[in-house]
Amino acid sequence: MIVPTSNTQQPTDYLKRYYGYDRFRPMQEAIIQSILSGRDTVVLMPTGGGKSVCFQIPALMLPGLTVVVSPLIALMKDQVGALHMNGIQAAFYNSTQTSKEQRGIETDCISGKLKLLYVSPEKLLTESFFQFLSLVNLSLFAIDEAHCISSWGHDFRPEYTQLHVLKEQFPTVPTIALTATADKLTRQDIATRLGMNDPAIFVDSFNRKNLSLQVLPGQNRIQQIIRLLQQKPDTSGIIYCLSRKSTESLAAKLQEKGFSAAFYHAKMDPEDRSKTQEAFLRDDVRIMCATIAFGMGIDKSNVRWVIHYNMPKNIESFYQEIGRAGRDGAAAQTVLFYSFADVATYKDMLAENNPANLGLQLAKLERMQQYADAHTCRRQILLSYFSEELPDPCGNCDVCRDPRVTFDGTVLAQKALSAIIRTGERVPMNLLIDILRGSRSQQVLQGGYDQIKTYGAGRDIRFEDWRSYIHQLINIGVIEIAYEQHYALRRGILADQVLYKGRKIDLVRPDDAPKPVVEKSRAKTETQRDDLFERLRVLRKQLADEQNVPAYVIFTDTTLEDMARQRPTTPDALRNVSGVGERKQQLFGKRFLEEIVGYVRGRVEAGQKPKGSTQLITLDLYNNGLTVEEIAAERQLTTGSVAGHLVQLAKSGYDIDLISLIDPFERREIEKAIAAVGMEEGRLKPVFDYLEGRYDYGKLTLVAGLL
Structure with a gap:
């Protein structure tokens, strides 16, 4: 371990020494100074924005112990392992340990050997733990995933509401609360419920520029996912599904196609669930098909894409889940498959459960639906939800790359609804289109549909174009699919407004609509990854397995990219690579230099003169x-x-x-x-x-x- 130096040094000295970076990200240093001054602090920073550094560096600089409250026992081991790899003395304290192990940790805390202790709220709130804390020189409490304390939040956890006792028991110890997703109401609730004294509140930009945003129509999802994965070989990603059954069936289908995939959900055996998560974190499994049970606090930095098989029920969840991609700052892709059926499913679930805050949940669902339906910059919509303005379109979402041109489709919608009503809401999509186009098919004639008033009312529109328009009408709620009636089409929630109340419907022409084909990333957002990067990645995996840690704990993808770009061949040169701190230089520097030197020599022997x-x-x-x-x-x-x-x-x-x-x-x-x-x-x-x-x-x- 590296012995912490005296606090006459500046935070940037600690950043370089322990983390290998020369500069802080926006707002990090101001947050650190707030904590060092002893002030309670609330931090809203996007996933991957560097929240952990905001309390880890003060923990190193302050004389006592920092207690970190984290909701997930499963992740504490990895978080502490990553700290050890940076030369920082830390431990976790939870129910997986023996009483002898816990007593050893308590002794280390009391003697001042440890700088950070990770603990779950359940363990923290026991009488015996408070007795132990009274013997420790405490410097700071850090409350991670702080939105869990608020009933207004999207991931409320009752045990978090008791954390106000920290301020009551230890009024002089400053508290920092950190979250990646919280609207204004939740932010206020966090500070109040924790009993903070005039807290400094830092709200970082929620604009994750490295994430591309894309929404695709919900048909043929599996085929589209396979196309995406074929374009991104050997990359890690998460596919979020609404049901446990979907995670299992999707993982099985991807495995049949030769992909390294697994599933994860809350009803799995705890040991199997833990092993599956570990395999993903360590790159032994590349693709995780999971419910929302998988994710909070997942600190895997090299997730290159996140796909939503179903639409999430609110923007907070969506933002947090896509935020698990690209935490290393490199380009990452997010794809949301959307159909109005997902909205209907959520509404049915809410109606069945009838929660106390039903109105709030319905309103949040509607905002999520508006995002998915949008024909304007998606990032502007996303950021506006978190009270942040993006003056200009982002240029890195599907709408910006392929602007939609809308037209007044009210008459088309009325024709389709009229045909649906006159067929008794009993026909599926393809047959309805045949009726509208005046087809003489056997099904049309046998059903007598050539006799209805709307027969042939849309003969001037191509079959595929009608399919596109009907999908759009389904997505915005004008038409519904009756899944229980052999996929017959029926009137949706907006149908009467369109037919009788003058509701105008804007549609996008098929040539301008999002195509059900996963697009390739644009060249300018692609990271530079050559064969040296791949060799370094293989070495990283080998070292990670030797150290029994996830690969990204050794070095992040962006550090490997910088290494492959700079091609250092000496220890001095390696120190200039972003993300190589003192401890990692000691542990791994020689092996990485040998790999780079071998690569450079091979190129020389091939008659080239590489850097x-x-x-x-x-x-x-x-x-x-x-x-x-x-x-x-x-x-x-x-x-x-x-x-x-x-x-x-x-x-x-x-x-x-x-x-x-x-x-x-x-x-x-x-x-x-x-x-x-x-x-x-x-x-x-x-x-x-x-x-x-x-x-x-x-x-x-x-x-x-x-x-």
């Missing part, structure tokens, strides 16, 4: 026994350049005997010259002139390097 190769070519020639002059002749370089390579290699830890490369007498004379004229900004020309050109720049460089 980072020039010093390695010099090193190989040196190891073969050539002198500086011989290497310069072989490579057609100056002796000064070759000597510079060797000095840099020696500084970076390679076994270069610089002393043996220069005659002792020559070295002393050059050292005297350097002492006489100095070396301003490393310039050697004054030394060269002082010695009247008796020694070349290679020898001057070697002596300067030794000095």
Whole structure:
């Protein structure tokens, strides 16, 4: 473990040392300063925005113990494992441990060995735990997933409501509450229920620019999902389904197609559920078909896509679930399949359960439906829900990339509704279209549908276009599908308004509507991933398995991308890669450098000159026994350049005997010259002139390097 330094250092020093980053993300440093000043703090920051750093760095800087309240026991082990990998002393405390293990943790907390302790609210609120806390020097309480405290929130948990006792029992210990999703009502409720004193409230932008947003029509979902997955081989993603049965059947179908898929839901055996989650976190399973039981606090940074097989019941849930993609900041794709049937299912469920806040839940469902139906920038709609304005369309959603052109489709809607009513609301979609187009098919004639008034009323519209219009009318609630009556079409909730009350309906022409084909990511949002990145990813998985941790805990995808781009071949150069902190440099630096050096050498042998190769070519020639002059002749370089390579290699830890490369007498004379004229900004020309050109720049460089 790295021993925390004195708090005379700045937060940025800790960021670089433990996390390997040079700069904070927006708002992080201000939040940290708020906590260090002892003020209660509420933080709303999107998933993947870096909430954990906001309390982990104060935990390192403050003298006592930070207690982190987390709702999911299953994730504490991984969270603590990631902290250990960064050289931070932490532990989790929950019911999976023996009493002996818990006593050991208590001893470490009391003695000051630990900086962070993760605990569930159930464990925290026991009398014995409060007695233990009274013996500890406490610096901070961090309440993660704080929206669980509010009955207005989308994931209310009754045990969270008792957390106000922390402020009552320990009034001088500051509290930070963190959440990724909370509307204004929930934000106010969090501070009130925790008993906070004049809290500082930080609301970061909810705009996750790296996530592309797309809504697709709900037919042929499985075929569309398979197309998406074929475009994204060897990537991790989550498919959210409404029912447990759907997760199992979808996972089975994907497995049949050769995909690495598993399912996850609340009714699984707890041990199987834990193993499945672990396999996904460790990249042993790539695709997770899951209900919403899977997800809160999932800290897997390299999820490249999230698909919603069914529409979520509110925007908070949708935002939190898509937020599990692209937590490393790299481009990620989100796809929502939408049909009006999903809305009807939720309404039936609500009517059956009749919750106390039925009106609120229906209103939130309606906002979610408006998002899915939208023909304007989806990100603007999403952000406006969280009281954030996006002045211009985002350019990274399906509507922005393919703007919709609407027209007044009221007459078309009326024709379709008239045909539905005149057929007794008994015919499915294809037969209804045949009737509208005036077909002489056997089904039309046998049913006598050629005799109704609307027969042939839409003969000027193509069959496929009618299908598109009817799907849109279903999605906006003008028409419904009677699943229990062999998929017959019937009047929807807006039907009477369209037929009798002058309700106008806007439709999108089929050429402008979203196509039921998963699109490829645009070139400008694609991350640069070459064969070196893939080699580094394989190495990362190997190291993760050796360390028994998820792969992203070793390094994130964005760190591997930066490594593949910079191609460092020395320890000094590796330190410049974003996300390589001191502890990870110690643990893994040598293995990653060996992989990069091997890759660069292979490219050199193939006749290429990749970045980072020039010093390695010099090193190989040196190891073969050539002198500086011989290497310069072989490579057609100056002796000064070759000597510079060797000095840099020696500084970076390679076994270069610089002393043996220069005659002792020559070295002393050059050292005297350097002492006489100095070396301003490393310039050697004054030394060269002082010695009247008796020694070349290679020898001057070697002596300067030794000095």
